[in-house]
Amino acid sequence: MNVRTAVIAALLIIAIVTPGSALLGEKEYPKFLEEPWDHSPITVYIDEQNIPPHYSPTYPATVVNAMEYWENGGNGKLSYTPVFELVNTNDADIYIMWVENMEEVTGAEKGVAGFCRPMVANGRYVRADIVMEVGDYRGYSWQQYGDANMEQLVTHELGHALGLGHSNDPRDIMYPTYEQRENINPLLVETTYPLIIIAVLIAIGISGYLGVGWLRYHKRRQKLEDKLLKK
Numbered sequence: 001m002n003v004r005t006a007v008i009a010a011l012l013i014i015a016i017v018t019p020g021s022a023l024l025g026e027k028e029y030p031k032f033l034e035e036p037w038d039h040s041p042i043t044v045y046i047d048e049q050n051i052p053p054h055y056s057p058t059y060p061a062t063v064v065n066a067m068e069y070w071e072n073g074g075n076g077k078l079s080y081t082p083v084f085e086l087v088n089t090n091d092a093d094i095y096i097m098w099v100e101n102m103e104e105v106t107g108a109e110k111g112v113a114g115f116c117r118p119m120v121a122n123g124r125y126v127r128a129d130i131v132m133e134v135g136d137y138r139g140y141s142w143q144q145y146g147d148a149n150m151e152q153l154v155t156h157e158l159g160h161a162l163g164l165g166h167s168n169d170p171r172d173i174m175y176p177t178y179e180q181r182e183n184i185n186p187l188l189v190e191t192t193y194p195l196i197i198i199a200v201l202i203a204i205g206i207s208g209y210l211g212v213g214w215l216r217y218h219k220r221r222q223k224l225e226d227k228l229l230k231k
């Protein structure tokens with residue numbers, strides 16, 4: 001068992017034993033946090049600077065639609081009404097970016113089309129990163145995601161950024177479909193426990209993000225994490 005496998009195994013075990021994890025039944029709708037943000041509006045930055053070759057300039061509009069979905073009641077599972085504000089600074093609460101291929105760029109498992117990684121401190125989100133890929137292999141050929149597909153993916157990830165876990169109901173936007181199957185990242189949000197946070201940092205380090213834009217961002221993020229976690 002190499003280090004990475006060990007970390008992932010550890011995280012999965014933690015996820016399974018952690019109450020309220022996405023593995024629970026629908027009776028209690030799985031939530032990472034009931035009310036993750038301590039302020040409103042929730043600011044959103046869409047990264048249109050570091051874009052992959054098959055990025056579509058129509059994608060930001062899908063984000064706007066996704067924000068409206070949640071502002072207008074979403075899937076009915078939020079206990080609060082979120083208000084979003086698009087901002088032009090990447091110090092935003094929610095950072096959204098695209099990569100060409102999730103598996104190649106972020107080291108995610110096959111079939112992962114997007115993920116949301118919230119950063120938790122004192123039981124609240126301090127920020128959440130949403131990374132989407134612009135397409136995936138269907139059969140033998142690579143296909144770019146169209147706007148309808150992208151909107152679904154972004155809406156789902158935004159749901160995580162609002163504190164929701166995965167639904168067992170295939171009709172629910174928070175049901176993880178094949179395209180929306182994510183890696184372990186969303187499960188880490190239960191965590192205010194130091195051990196898990198350390199595991200997160202190790203996992204982040206090991207996955208080795210390769211995108212140039214991602215790398216630059218990752219350094220900024222590392223500083224934030226150092227500030228938050230090493231006091």
Ligand SMILES: [Zn+2]
Pocket residue numbers: 156157160166176180182186
């Ligand atoms: Zn998900």
